[in-house]
Amino acid sequence: MKTVNQHSLPGPDDITRDLLPNGITVLARTNFNSPSVVIGGYLPCGSLFDPDEKLGLADFTACGLLRGSQKRDFQKIFDDLESAGANLSFSAGGHTAGFTGRCLSEDLPLLLDLLADALRRPVFPGEQVERLRAQFLTGLAIRAQDTAGMASLTFDQIVFKGHPYARPDDGWPETIQAITRDDLADFHRIHYGPRGLVLAIVGAVEPKAIAGQVAKVLGDWTNLSQPELPALPELKPLKNPVTRKVKIPGKSLADLVIGTSGPRRKDPEFMPASLGNSVLGQFGMAGRIGEVVREKSGLAYYACSSLSAGIGPGAWDVSAGVNPGNIQKARDLICKEIARFVEKGVTAEELGDSQSNFVGRLPLSLESNAGVVNALLNIERFDLGLDYYRRYPGLVRAVTPEDVLATACKYLHPDKLAVAIAGS
Amino acid sequence: MTKPYHEHLLANGLKVLLKEIHTAPLISSWVWYRVGSRDEITGHTGLSHWCEHMQFKGTPQFPSSVLDRAVSRDGGMWNAFTYFDWTTYFETMPADKIDLGLRIEADRMVNSLFEEKEVASERTVVISEREGSQNEPYFLLGEAVQNAAFRVHPYHHEVIGDLPDLKSMSRDDLYGHYRTFYAPNNAVMSVAGDFKTSEMLARIRELYEQIPAGPNLPRLSRPEPAACGEHRLTVEGPGETTYLDISYHAPAANDPDFFPIPVLDSLLSGPSSLNMFGGGGISNKTSRLYRSLVEKELAVSVSGGLSATADPFLYSVVITVHPKRKPEEALAAFDDEIKRIQNERTPVAEITRAIKQARALFAYGSENITNQAFWLGHAEMFASYDWFLTYLEKLAKVTPADLQRAAQKYLRPQNRVVGTYIPTGAEVQA
Numbered sequence: 001m002k003t004v005n006q007h008s009l010p011g012p013d014d015i016t017r018d019l020l021p022n023g024i025t026v027l028a029r030t031n032f033n034s035p036s037v038v039i040g041g042y043l044p045c046g047s048l049f050d051p052d053e054k055l056g057l058a059d060f061t062a063c064g065l066l067r068g069s070q071k072r073d074f075q076k077i078f079d080d081l082e083s084a085g086a087n088l089s090f091s092a093g094g095h096t097a098g099f100t101g102r103c104l105s106e107d108l109p110l111l112l113d114l115l116a117d118a119l120r121r122p123v124f125p126g127e128q129v130e131r132l133r134a135q136f137l138t139g140l141a142i143r144a145q146d147t148a149g150m151a152s153l154t155f156d157q158i159v160f161k162g163h164p165y166a167r168p169d170d171g172w173p174e175t176i177q178a179i180t181r182d183d184l185a186d187f188h189r190i191h192y193g194p195r196g197l198v199l200a201i202v203g204a205v206e207p208k209a210i211a212g213q214v215a216k217v218l219g220d221w222t223n224l225s226q227p228e229l230p231a232l233p234e235l236k237p238l239k240n241p242v243t244r245k246v247k248i249p250g251k252s253l254a255d256l257v258i259g260t261s262g263p264r265r266k267d268p269e270f271m272p273a274s275l276g277n278s279v280l281g282q283f284g285m286a287g288r289i290g291e292v293v294r295e296k297s298g299l300a301y302y303a304c305s306s307l308s309a310g311i312g313p314g315a316w317d318v319s320a321g322v323n324p325g326n327i328q329k330a331r332d333l334i335c336k337e338i339a340r341f342v343e344k345g346v347t348a349e350e351l352g353d354s355q356s357n358f359v360g361r362l363p364l365s366l367e368s369n370a371g372v373v374n375a376l377l378n379i380e381r382f383d384l385g386l387d388y389y390r391r392y393p394g395l396v397r398a399v400t401p402e403d404v405l406a407t408a409c410k411y412l413h414p415d416k417l418a419v420a421i422a423g424s
Numbered sequence: 425m426t427k428p429y430h431e432h433l434l435a436n437g438l439k440v441l442l443k444e445i446h447t448a449p450l451i452s453s454w455v456w457y458r459v460g461s462r463d464e465i466t467g468h469t470g471l472s473h474w475c476e477h478m479q480f481k482g483t484p485q486f487p488s489s490v491l492d493r494a495v496s497r498d499g500g501m502w503n504a505f506t507y508f509d510w511t512t513y514f515e516t517m518p519a520d521k522i523d524l525g526l527r528i529e530a531d532r533m534v535n536s537l538f539e540e541k542e543v544a545s546e547r548t549v550v551i552s553e554r555e556g557s558q559n560e561p562y563f564l565l566g567e568a569v570q571n572a573a574f575r576v577h578p579y580h581h582e583v584i585g586d587l588p589d590l591k592s593m594s595r596d597d598l599y600g601h602y603r604t605f606y607a608p609n610n611a612v613m614s615v616a617g618d619f620k621t622s623e624m625l626a627r628i629r630e631l632y633e634q635i636p637a638g639p640n641l642p643r644l645s646r647p648e649p650a651a652c653g654e655h656r657l658t659v660e661g662p663g664e665t666t667y668l669d670i671s672y673h674a675p676a677a678n679d680p681d682f683f684p685i686p687v688l689d690s691l692l693s694g695p696s697s698l699n700m701f702g703g704g705g706i707s708n709k710t711s712r713l714y715r716s717l718v719e720k721e722l723a724v725s726v727s728g729g730l731s732a733t734a735d736p737f738l739y740s741v742v743i744t745v746h747p748k749r750k751p752e753e754a755l756a757a758f759d760d761e762i763k764r765i766q767n768e769r770t771p772v773a774e775i776t777r778a779i780k781q782a783r784a785l786f787a788y789g790s791e792n793i794t795n796q797a798f799w800l801g802h803a804e805m806f807a808s809y810d811w812f813l814t815y816l817e818k819l820a821k822v823t824p825a826d827l828q829r830a831a832q833k834y835l836r837p838q839n840r841v842v843g844t845y846i847p848t849g850a851e852v853q854a
Binding site: 033034035036074075078079081082083084085086087089102103104130131134135137138141142144145146147248249250251252253283284285291294295296297298299300301302321322323353356357358359360361362363364366367368369370 | 447448449450480488489492493495496497498499500501516518521544545546547548549550551552553554555556558559561661662663664665694695705706707708709710715718719721724725744746747748777780781782783784785787788790791792793848850
């Protein structure tokens with residue numbers, strides 16, 4: 001069956017990229033197939049700036065941006081948004097605070113005005129800060145009962161010991177309690193500004209008009225005090241295997257995470273690691289790990305591997321949810337698969353399958369406006385070039401089984417794995 | 425107006441719905457069976473869902489290891505879902521690869537093996553899935569509320585099934601279920617995306633029309649008697665957080681009374697998205713319950729949910745109680761809001777706002793071809809695709825009087841179950 005239309009992947013001829021004089025980067029791509037628009041972006045205001053005793057400050061600040069501004073109070077902000085059927089939200093990660101929003105195309109000026117208002121003029125009203133604090137504390141109490149969340153958090157503490165990535169971006173109950181309303185206002189005053197702000201807009205809008213619309217609400221924003229993000233310390237790899245258990249009584253299922261640290265997104269090993277990870281625990285019903293742990297042994301509802309490469313080194317791990325009585329069995333199977341992966345790498349057929357998957361799934365990942373926004377932000381964040389998605393099939397196909405094996409040997413050391421387990 | 429889709433009935437009773445969408449080189453193909461957890465009797469709960477798992481375990485033509493590799497190699501996405509009224513399977517593929525999805529579904533409509541060793545292995549997987557759900561207070565509370573709301577109707581039990589049944593059901597139970605319900609005359613096929621209808625229909629005929637029809641299957645029918653009093657229950661479990669689940673018996677999706685309920689939900693707890701794939705939601709911070717519960721610091725979150733079902737199910741509101749407040753306080757404030765919507769006519773402007781929100785959510789969902797194909801078939805499971813196409817029109821016709829009448833009829837205490845999750849404390853030890 002032949003296709004009727006030929007889809008065009010995003011590229012230099014249909015992505016508009018503008019740099020405003022105050023340092024804001026605006027990326028845009030048109031899609032008139034649906035009458036809606038998605039926006040997304042980030043700015044360098046992440047939890048790397050958080051002092052240990054006030055961990056969660058960056059996230060608290062980001063979430064507080066929509067709690068009231070000089071122009072609109074909390075109810076007015078959300079009345080404007082929700083009456084239009086639009087949405088806008090903020091959150092913070094390690095390096096950046098991010099935002100995402102969506103509206104009907106007729107309401108884009110309103111959404112941009114609300115975005116600018118939140119970024120530039122938040123007032124952090126005291127009573128709203130306390131409501132937000134109660135919500136954060138409840139979220140942390142729920143996190144403490146979440147076996148998957150606690151296993152992942154504990155894994156990061158082992159693998160990233162002595163590194164800022166060991167810290168959860170949403171903090172701890174005592175650090176959230178320690179944050180004051182003035183801390184939020186100070187964090188915003190010092191760190192929020194146009195330098196490093198990246199904004200992507202995709203949907204039923206003319207791209208040539210977008211930079212002008214953004215400039216109208218954010219073009220005169222300045223902040224000379226914006227500091228550079230602190231430099232990341234070097235990550236010290238594990239010298240021995242480390243296992244840590246978190247006991248959460250009353251849980252029927254336990255979660256385990258096994259692995260180590262992986263490459264950065266911009267490292268040359270990223271693509272071989274990514275394809276190797278697909279073979280290990282992603283492809284089909286979760287690769288070799290899924291086959292051994294779930295399909296053949298029936299030990300888990302889910303079992304898969306993941307690679308989370310970012311600005312700094314990411315985690316490369318295998319996770320599974322298993323009955324508490326099967327933890328050791330699942331752990332042994334996973335460790336054996338990791339050892340086999342490091343010793344023998346992947347076959348040409350396995351690699352070919354994953355390469356076909358990576359290339360073949362592009363249209364699916366880029367069909368929606370939100371998918372394209374993520375792609376544009378990815379291009380900008382990691383300096384990939386506007387033609388990245390056009391070059392992507394070639395980059396994927398260039399990886400050899402030898403590249404995968406060399407990458408696996410560099411990062412995964414079966415005798416020095418971190419193991420985190422959470423459950424009853 | 426010409427219908428924006430094509431409908432065909434094959435000789436063996438398979439209903440085929442096709443919708444051309446040429447926005448991306450993708451096609452999403454779904455096969456829906458009119459069987460779900462509501463068709464299960466005591467001792468066999470969870471049968472439909474487990475059967476769905478077994479459908480991924482292979483046929484002589486497509487052994488299990490071949491199936492997922494083939495779909496993934498072509499860059500496709502596939503999955504399956506089981507609900508109260510239906511079980512469905514889908515593949516979303518690059519348009520020039522969809523033939524694989526069509527062949528897989530035709531093949532496993534009749535040829536799945538259900539091998540004994542695969543049944544044994546999948547038993548523990550399904551039990552693990554249930555154990556994972558039991559880790560969640562929401563699940564434990566929701567299950568208890570659902571059990572209490574339906575004494576007679578088979579919506580009584582959760583789709584995943586009860587643990588004793590998951591331990592005791594046999595390969596023959598599973599295979600018997602498969603052979604009984606998986607037949608073309610008990611199925612609907614929905615395909616949306618980048619194809620020509622004539623070509624797609626010809627290929628579907630080629631693959632599916634020779635599959636023999638099965639006997640007509642009367643559905644298990646045990647209507648729930650009218651509720652005759654409020655039911656309250658508590659569930660205790662680990663943690664520090666208290667939840668309330670307030671569930672009212674609600675009309676079936678095909679009942680004209682259904683349409684005021686999403687508008688009531690939008691006013692009370694914010695607009696809910698109908699989209700299964702993509703689209704995202706709209707926040708609910710100006711909804712009446714958010715203002716009276718979260719803004720008054722009685723709760724930290726509130727959300728509402730209404731399912732489109734073939735028989736009357738539930739409209740549920742879930743409240744996460746503020747750590748410094750008691751559930752009784754949150755419930756009293758909730759009840760005040762219910763009384764207000766029952767006693768006062770809602771301004772037309774509020775209804776107009778709810779319609780705009782629904783329109784926006786529809787637009788967001790239309791970006792996603794998988795979501796479009798989902799609705800093309802899903803609506804057939806409780807009404808018809810026209811139900812979905814005219815959904816916004818029907819909401820727009822809801823008047824303030826309709827809303828008040830629906831609130832008075834359905835949001836009565838006698839018509840509800842109130843469940844409270846009482847946390848027994850956290851004892852996390854590192």
